[in-house]
Amino acid sequence: MTGEEVDALCKDELMAEVRELSYDMDDAIDEFFLEEPMAGGDGGPFDELKTRVEDVSKRFSDSRRWRPQVEQHQPSLTAATVDCPPPHARFVHNMMDVSELVEMDKLHETELIKLLEQGADTSIYASRWRIATPWHDKEQSIVVKVPEKRRDDMNDDALHWAVSSLHGVPSGGTSGDCSRLQLDGEGANIRKLLSTLRNKVGHAQLVQVEDKRKRVEEATKPCEFHEVKTICILGLPGAGKTTLAKLLYSHHSTTEQQFQHRAFVSLSPGANLTDTLTDILLQVGAYNDDATPYCGTGTPHQQYLIDNISAYLIGKKYLIIIDDVWRWEEWEVIRKSIPKNDLGSRIIMTTRLNSIAEKCRNDDMDAFVYETEALDYVDAWLLCDKVARKSVTCMNINPCYDIVDVCYGMPLALIRVSSALAEEIQALDSDEWQIWRALRRVEDGILDIPSLKPLAESLCLGYDHLPLYLRTLLLCCSVYHWLDGGIVQRGRLVTRWIAEGFVSEEKAAEGYFDELVDRGWIKHRGWNEYEIYPMMLAILRYKSKEYNFVTCLGTGFDTCTSASLSYSSPTMAIRRLCLQRGYPMKCFSSMDVSHTRSLVILGDVIGVPLDMFKRLRVLDLEDNIGIEDSHLKKICEQLESLRLLKYLGLKGTRITKLPQEIQKLKHLEILYVRSTGIKELPREIGEVKQLRTLDVRNTRISELPSQIGELKHLRTLDVRNTRISELLSQIGELKHLRTLDVRNTRISELPSQIGELKHLRTLDRARYQYFYIFFFFF
Helix, strand or coil, rough: CHHHHHHHHHHHHHHHHHHHHHHHHHHHHHHHHCCCCCCCCHHHHHHHHHHHHHHHHHHHHHHHHHHHCCCCCCCCCCCCCHHHHHHHHHHHHHHCCHHHHHHHHHHHHHHHHHHHHHHCCHHHHCCCCCCHHHCCCCCCEEEEEEECCCCCCCHHHHHHHHHHCCCCCCEEEEEEEEEEEEEEEEEEHHHHHHHHHHHHHHHHCCEEEECCCCHHHHCCCCCCCCCCCEEEECCCCCCCCHHHHHHHHCCCCHHHCCCCCEEEEEECCCCHHHHHHHHHHHHCCHHHHHCCCCCCCCCCCCCHHHHHHHHHHHCEEEEEECCCCHHHHHHHHHHEEEECCCCCCEEEEECCHHHHHHHHHHHHCCCCEEECCCCCCCHHHHHHHHHHHHHHCCCCCCHHHHHHHCCCCCCHHHHHHHHHHHHHHHHHCCCHHHHHHHHHHHHCCCCCHHHHHHHHHHHHHHHHHHHHHHHHHHHHHHCCCCHHCCEEEEHHHHHHHHHHHCCHHHHHHHHHHHHHHHHCCCCEEEEEEEECCHHHHHHHHHHHHHCCCCCCCCCCCHHHHHCCCCCCHHHCCCEEEEEECCCHHHHHCCCCCCCCCEEEEEECCCCCCCCCCCHHHHHHHCCCCCCHHHHHHHHHCCCHHCCCCCCEEECCCCCCCCCCHHHHHHCEEECCCCCCCCCCCCHCCCCCCCCCCCCCCCCCCCCCCCCHHCCCCCCCEEEECCCCCCHHHHHHHHHCEEEECCCCCCCCCCHHHHCCCCCCEEECCCCCCCCCCCCCCC
């Protein structure tokens, strides 16, 4: 083991110990304020913590003294650099083999090559084109070619019947004969129709799919003016952005003949702009030009490089590709070095960030934003099957359906996961369960399997680039699983962040959520519903295990075997626990959950022994229809285990009332009982003095108790979509109330005491013109 490896190992161990120590310190502080210490001798828990802190500090200092010093050679431009092969030749030599992606991305390639050759319309309307893939054009015409002589002798009528029977996928019409079928309609519908047609007719029947759709005006209209055009390729990691850029760069008939000078530069989150500009200068060939003042020696200044690139390219037609832009500020510096001319030059950038693509579209009137999409299910299955059969000649069971679900149409993921599974699947023969477990191992070991390394590195790069606070918030998403579609409910996740203490204000939490959406980690799916792609979830679960952040058990997660509950150090405890349906309760007998601070249950899991949890702060039971009144009463009676409880989520459960024992939860700050069958709040609710958020929306509550005025710390009160007809005067005693939502209630007039709420920021009392229908499971 090298000195660097030893140093990294020691660093990881120390970080893990410091992390566990911080948890224990937090627990000790809570216990001190409760004046009920759970552990520690005569000196109390702080003496033990002091000793542990001193020990960790000493070992950290010792490790720094003997740690080997590693020389870091900073890249500098010397005469030797000038003698190296042309940078573009080195780039092409080091290109990954993208032959598998070429076929599936042919339409994307054709689309962008046309942009290179013809440019984009420079009208204001066109430059403000929405960020979306051309697959979503308003009108498309798809021509499907099938062989005239088919093995199954399917006739024209059968083919037309297959199209006409596609329910839910309208088409503008069909025309053609047995060898050619044209489908006209809206772009999104045509794509669904094409995918379904392949299923109906059969994959082997479709010899070729030729895209004849009416393209967006920007992609087809010849350039009237030859000024510089910027193309921004937007997409998720593994969606094919870099592949498309490389295909365009190496497209000989277009780029080498059309452009005098080319450069392809890949950025990283911590890219050195001086090195990047130097690379551009070298690749465009400025070091061979005697007219260029740059002499090729020393370490040039950034502005010096900008001036030289601009001076060299000012009268030339060029193609510059900047791959993986992470920060707008870096892009602005690079963009400033590239001169504008009227020779038809092109600048292509790729990015995974929506905000950069949006800013590029708004700030650069010549920009064209092209969003890559995941492959549809049929294309993804065909690619997966093709890759798998390259390594495996005979498969009794085809795992491609599971692989496609996991990879979510991401080409790079499909290729890598299919390759990783191929040989193992052949060895397993026809054992479906073992094949399923093999897929789980590939998913869980995404950072340990060599063939998955390119994909894992791409995803990890995005994670490591996040600010520390966003990394922590994102790790909370590791409780979700691809079997459930990776669905994330925005409100549920945001409130958990607040309950865990990661964020103090709801507005800030909402902002952080939007930032994760912008960075592509979370994708908007529908009203208040979002999703995380399975491969991203795999990275998050791996990181979560590495940091001992969340322990996930149940269907699709680890089982209750000793291996799944083992950690790198015996001092590490289960701090957060997620249970999913299918987890056997008997396994709790071998678990130590006395240090667990958060328990999230997904699905119908009941019978959890709450008396084993001694330091629980968050209890999330939302949408668990197995939870009834008797379970809630038992929860409230668990005073010993729930004395630290701050968050109780009961949304969507079968409860019909809050028990009087709710008053025992003295430290409860957030109570969610929305979308349940409760009809009233008990008077004892006034004893929960620390309550900050009370959400009773979508319930049958008809009035609030007068004791509501005793909740002096209440900041958010949400009673929308209830039967409440009056707000009591005690509402004026809620001096810290910031948000009051009474939408769609029977309240016709607000009490005058509302004016006493000096901190009230949001008051929503809109009444809708339609009625809600609520369904309760009881």
